[in-house]
Amino acid sequence: MQTNTDTNSAISFEDFKIQVINDYKIAVTSRECSLLGRREVLTGKAKFGIFGGGKELPQLAMAKVFANGDFRSGYYRDQTFMMAINGLTIEQFFAGLYAHVDIEIEPMSAGRQMGGHFVTHSLNEDGSWKNLTQQKNSSADISPTAAQMPRLLGLAQASKVYRNLKDIDSEKFSVNGNEVAWGTIGNASTSEGLFFETINAAGVLQVPMVVSVWDDEYGISVHAKHQTTKENISEILKGFQRDENGNGYEILRVNGWDYPELVATYQEASRIAREEHVPVIIHVQQLTQPQGHSTSGSHERYKTPDRLIWETEYDCIAKFKEWMIANGIASDSELVAMAKEIKKQVRIGKNNAWAAFISPIVKEQQELVSLLTNVASENSNGVFIQKLNTQLSSIEEPNRKDVISTARKALRYCFNEDSSATANLKEWINNYFDVYQPKYSSHLHSETLSNATMISEVKAVYDDNPEMVDGRIILRDNFDHLFANNPEVLVFGEDSGTIGDVNQGLEGLQEKYGDIRVADAGIREATILGQGIGMALRGLRPIAEIQYLDYILYALQTMSDDLATLQYRTLGKQKAPVIVRTRGHRLEGIWHSGSQMGGLIHLLRGINILVPRNMTKAAGFYNTLLESDEPALVIECLNGYRLKEPLPNNLGKIKTPIGKVELLKEGTDITLVSYGSTLRIVEEVATELLEVDINVEIIDIQSLLPFDLDGDIVKSVAKTNRLLVIDEDVPGGASAYILQEVVEKQDAYQYLDSKPQTLTAKAHRPAYGTDGDYFSKPSAEDIFEKIYQIMHEAMPNKYPILY
Secondary structure, X not given: OOOOOOOOOOOOHHHHHHHHHHHHHHHHHHHHHHHHHHHHHHOOOOOOOOOOOOOHHHHHHHHHHOOOOOEEEOOOOOHHHHHHOOOOOXXXXXXXXXXXXXXXXXXXXXXXXXXXXXXOOOEOOOOOEOOHHHOOEEOOOOOOOOOOHHHHHHHHHHHHHHHHOOOOOOOOOOOOOOOOEEEEEEOHHHHOHHHHHHHHHHHHXXXXXXXXXXXXXXXXXXXXXXXXXXXXXXXXXXXXXXXXXXXXXXXXXXXXXXXXXXXXXXXXXXXXXXXXXXXXXXXXXXXXXOOOOOOOOOHHHOOOHHHHHHHHHOOHHHHHHHHHHHOOOOOHHHHHHHHHHHHHHHHHHHHHHHHHHHHHHHHHHHHHHHHHHHHHHXXXXXXXXXXXXXXXXXXXXXXXXXXXXXXXXXXXXXXXXXXXXXXXXXXXXHHHHHHHHHHHHOOOOOOOOOOHHHOOOEOOOOOOOOOEEEHHHHHHHHHHHHHHHOOOEEEEEOOOOOOOOOOOOOOOHHHHHOOOOEEEOOOOHHHHHHHHHHHHOOOOEEEEEOOOHHHHHHHHHHHHHHHOOHHHHOOOOOOOOOEEEEEEOOOOOOOOOOOOHHHHHHHOOOOEEEOOOOHHHHHHHHHHHOOOOOOXXXXXXXXXXXXXXXXXXXXOOOEOOOXXXXXXXXXXXXXXXXXXXXXXXHHHHHHHHHOOOOOEEEEEXXXXXXXXXXXXXXXXXXXXXXXXXXXXXXXXXXXXXXHHHHHHHOOHHHHOOOOOEEEOOOOOOOOOHHHHHHHXXXXXXXXXXXXXXXXXXXOOOOOOOOO
């Protein structure tokens, strides 16, 4: 169904007619899918729908110039475009609407996202890269408005990197950087900060990015006058128009119902971006949205009668039809016949998709009905089981929830029964979860052999009398090894380039490797992360540096909604192994000493969160991650750059294991669990505690996500019978998570002779200055007294109360 009208090549009128008619068929097919999709939601077969009606023609124009190797980063109304590049069939459209869990049938997300979220598969079954230059590519969509923009920047920047760095193996990823990144966004979503941040960053970087703004004058039910200054996004972006020196954007405007002008506009945009590496904005105006925002309501509720009349007249397909008739491409009767046949095809495709979705569930329903009939006949509570069975069998279009919920409820009546039928029911339930739970839960992390936890540890090796150096030197020299041996690695962030980062862990590396591989970035954390995601999606190995841990909050939405969910929402068909480098803990002041670990742990499931206690451990994490295919957040200790560490002689080869803890000190009385900068205080206190005959065992968590995969902490608690978690996050933050992992998941409760406890920072942000730190975060005295109190409660005679 692909459209490929070439306005630059001389073709016969007959060939031109064939291509235009093909475009018309795609447009009508897409519209019929939207109309029938809405009905499927209203009849209850699907839960919710947002469709691309009214946006068909500009998407066809974009598809004409979308080349192999190009990438799309769009939103949930781009179904026509996907159909035009042969990336979406009628059956797949409806399979997405029904949430079919088979990736072969519903290749966009295997039912994990609602319909309208599109993706192409970048990876082979083993997780290796396909040749992305030989296919048309779409990065995986997400719902949050404008959230597709940061990654779009990185997708475009990758072309610039590949064009300018010749020693990278780009065979599967780029042909001389000729690829364009195409973004789509609704006009109302341009009000989001992520849009403006991305527009500014792309203008600075001058990357081959084309942003299409679909403008239908509304955002949900809210008119543009409430959304955009002057009600016109291209008008207020005039200052970005490139000047005589070529800096800035090319800004183009076109009406969304004007087929020939759309084709010409997209041809020009493609040429500018592809050849000149200049970003382009296409403001596609006078579009309609004939079904309103979504299936939640009707647009008649908020559009004026005059607007509704105008939308009928200027519907892009209606105008396309007028133009075709006027130019002798097809007659009205021919187009009416085409539309009638397309409606039939869409209905058939919908019916096929529904049958493929419902048939296996009905089969499972019938299996359970038969099984429960046998259980009821052998059970003293058979009448109650049969009632459940009758209810299940009466459901004409069951969900899997209906099936398994009935089975589990029936099992409640079998507690005291020991029949073969009951045994079969238990086995059936267990097998059902074995088969179907992974279809909703798998691929939170990589399931390939390159999973980060599969990388084996390589310990630091030292000379007999190692030189003691600042921790930053270890980081710097390790990065030097990585850059020398991995040409696809690049780092960028605030102060990362010219001065070699704020703590000089990259000192001298820009001069050595150039300003493309070691680059400064503006103060724009969300798009720094977006650069990393987009470039990682195209085979590069970016290290996105966020200067301080507190600033992660600016990028948190993108980290949480996009990066953390990528493997999950594509069922492992795309990956973005970006490393986010930052530093935190123990600096003084509200805004630069945060420890938002509890929030990060819960919002970033799907990203490895690593908390090295020193720079040797941090260097090992970077080395490990560059062998894996997963994203990670590495938080270096802010007060560790100038602390002395022994210099390893195997920099570049050290690998800190992910998901494993480290025993720092053996003890007998209590297990102390901590991480990062706080560990140094804990180790100091351990020596002081020996003076009062308390021998503590200290464990460095190292990796918060994943957490202690070997269960080593519980082994320590089994020995000491006491547990204290020490953390500089707020009460109930990371410490609560750690307690759940150890006490509940590792079953440490059974070994405890004392209440497991936490020692955290105060609930408020840390106050400024040395004294502010002392009275806000756990001090040596806090730790000493907390441990002493626990021992006093256990042995009051040996450890009398302090005060």
